[in-house]
Amino acid sequence: MALSPSTHPVQIHKLPQFAYIDALRWMPHLSTFTRHILLATYDSDSSTPSLQTLTFCPSRAAPSLTPQASVTAPSRITSLKISPSPLTPSKPIAAASAFSGSLLFYSADLVNGTLNLEFSVPEKGFHLGPVSGIDLNENGSECVSVGEDGRVNLVSISAKTGFRRVFDSNGLVSYSSVRWASPVEFVTGAFGFGLHWWDQRKAGGPVALFKDNWTGGTASGIVHAIDIHPSRKHTCLAGGSSGTLFAWDIRLPKQPIILSGVGVGDAPANSLVESDIWEVQYDNYTHSSKIINSSSSRILPAMICSEDGILGVIEQGEEPIELLAEPCAINSFDIDRQNPSDVICSLEWESIAILTRP
């Protein structure tokens, strides 16, 4: 039961930025009327990567973004995560991983409009080459990072120094993304549609490996993004190459549920996207009434954005809903956690789109 777009139009506003957007996130709300966005941009004219906070002024006719604070980053940002600071709500923590291989932690003061580097994990010995994915845990105390070099590192934010090596595959496995599942468990995504489940209490490697034999041996790909719903910590949702979106229940390790994809296993025929899915997030906004009725085995609706310019919502057993179709790639998006009707996404052609759902 897709909402017909003619009766409930989604408001879409595109705001050109004149810089490439590497990543973007909503900041936690300070008040009902003031909202902020964190952008990781790359200005190609001056070859400057930077991080900036912007104030978002919602308006039906023309919402606007006003720059608030900006700092130069040492190199381009590969991944960006935000966590509210439990003690000072007006100063959320932002973790940014850099292409050069360092990990940076900023505290954004939304009241006074500043962005300060709290500390950084230096490149040497941390990762070899770019950090491909990071994730902050729920209370913002720990950050896990993975890289193509096959290293998995943990950084404690309160300690403000160094890192702890969880695993080093010496390049035998290349990790592309990571997501916390619980305070001690996390999932990493890898090349070859690999998913590894890690438990900090059990050292020496992943505790579960997801088997890549469901694609029927025809296609393989890379997991670009993972999401885990806080209420269903055993189910891991992963999106990657060839428009593939699948859910892996750790309790049933041999049967992934394929929600979308081209040429993989028993994927539904009407795939919304055909190329790489860059980001996946559970969409709390779509059909919130139905979730209560559905059984716990059903996969919750998820939003995806793709290389072929689609921002859409995919739900198990339903027609996918297309929210935005662009002639260029949609590189990332973020659903506002406190107000899930609002979505921001970054377009490849140096602009941001803001969607407000009815």
Next chain:
Amino acid sequence: MPGVTSDSGELNSLSVVPHTLDTQKPRVYPLRLHRVTRPLARLSISWARGNTLRVSLLQTDDAASEQTPGGEVVEVKLGSADAGEIPEAQWRRIAYGSVAPFALLQSRKNSMDALHYEKDWWEHVMEYSKEINSLLGNTKSSVPPTIEDPKTVLKKVEEPTSLKAAWELMEMFYADKQSQTWIPERLLDWLADFDCLFSGTQPTVHAKLVSFQNKLVTIQAVENHPEYWEIMSSALAVGWLDVVVKLLRLHGSYLFDQLGSREIENGLVEAVALLISEMPRLRPDMPTEKIGECYSTKPEFMKAWEKWRAKITKLDCSAFWLQCDHQQTRVGLKNMLQVMLGNASVLSNVTYHWIELYISHFLYVRPFTVGLESMYSLAQKCMHLKPISYRHKLMGLIIGILEENTEVVLAECSRSFGPWMTTHAIELMAAGSTQAETLLHEEQSKIGGICIEELHRLTYAQILSSHALTWNIAPIYLTSCLKQGLGLLENLLYKQPVQHHLVLLKSMEICRLNGLDYVSYNMMKIAGVHYWKHGKKGSAVFWLQQARDEVRLNRIAKHLFDFVGKSVSDESFKQWEGMIELLGTESKTAGGLEFLKKYRDFRRSLQQVQEGITTDAARKAAEALISLMRNPSTPQQFWLPLLYDSLKLLNWQEGPLLNVSQTNLLLNKLQELSLARLLPGFVDAGLPPEALQSVRLALATNLGRAILEE
């Protein structure tokens, strides 16, 4: 070598100086360094994408510590800082925006049959043109201020660009078939929007008007100022009627306290204002703020025109002029009437450059001009009356269009507005006339058999390719080039840096969309080898597997096996699990790496045996051993360790696990191994020296037991 300076002082003063012959002063480009510190051991410079230089700086050994990296690579963009009329970011925005309309037009062109082509094609071209035009700047529909100041006669609009002006000219003359009958009126509108562009280099009506408007605030009685009358005649001559009427209403005689004493004067002013607002215009419609009366057909217009002219003549001969006391008003209004009557010398006096004069001639001297030929002869006459002191790039374009010279128009577009303009405007020109279309689409032997249209598209694609953010839209233009496009697209894709994961994925997406599977496979191979060289074995295997490159997989397998722990007790084997998962199922290409999987399975069963489980498990392990030893892909250096690890199997208490032929196979392998020992390049497994002896003994014992069993 071009002067490389590294003068003493601050680190930030480190810079590259390009060596040019034509400029006297060398330009200095500061390097933005973030990570390296002095002293530097080496510095090397190479070309990067487009007009950027890649500068690599290497730190001296003692300066590189644990905390600082050993070097840094920065890119320096060469070229002038003043980017011209349109900044680079704006150009990119135009480039992004024009992709979709261009692609749509191409696909329509391909799907359209010849029958409908002639009839409806221009409508598609117009749609395309409107979309492109909207990228070039704001349309004039700005929100009007709620309280209108009577003293602002000119609305403040965003400064237009000459690119937009050029595009609108092309659209008007080539694409818009609907407005062919009223081109003079369209030119008038065009000049009203873009006259300000000429202000920089020569006096214009617009510039005069702006300066007068600024003075207006301080002037008490406008009608006493000669400039007031001058500017009104000028504005009237170029057809800005709304401005003129607005200015006329500022005349002092409209003031309440003066109305009584200056009744006749006021009547004359109002009569002129009324005549102006009644002026017939040969056009279907007009924006609301503009004035005049529209006539869409020529006979109607002619009739109205005659009537209107008669009214002016009548007013000109009126007796009221004698009763008008205010001399300036009398002279000024009379002058305006002369403008409307088409007095050539007056028109020449009140206009500033030839285009303004040209417009005034259309309006008041030859309102029935049609056809490019007569328009061109009129233009020549105007240029003769007002010689060009400074040839603005737009003037060159207009002249080219009017003389119907496609080559000149193309050259002007390319010289003044660059490859973007040429590539996109060619679509308009091709729609404009058959003659132009033939010229654009004719294969030219002197440029390698491609047509002019393709040449310009290729040039534009080259420009796009030279920037890291726009290279991925170049394929859209390249694929529209029939002859050279695909070859250049391959080149472009192969030139992309594979070490950037996202660039690689983007290239592969472009291959997928254009059906270039072989390019995609080649790139995956390149990426595989790159990652292999950089120690990212997992990614390397993944990409080579995706490329189905068995040869390279086999080759890297040999190297990989050197790192695999060869003993069952070796704990480090655990980290290979991830790699084995990557290899996937049987049906996938794994080359020699297939061995890893079998080896893992064998180790698993052997471990169970060592934990002391049943004969069944041992039998399975023995089977795995035989299949491993039989498989030609099992590397030689593993043979002895495999056998040595399975000593327990060979000496199985409850009876021999291997039959005679199986034991013979193993013995043969052992024999082969002892021969190989003598060859150069043999890799020693690093086992205890008695290993070979004990394996041989165990095999012999097993053979004996097996023979007895059978």
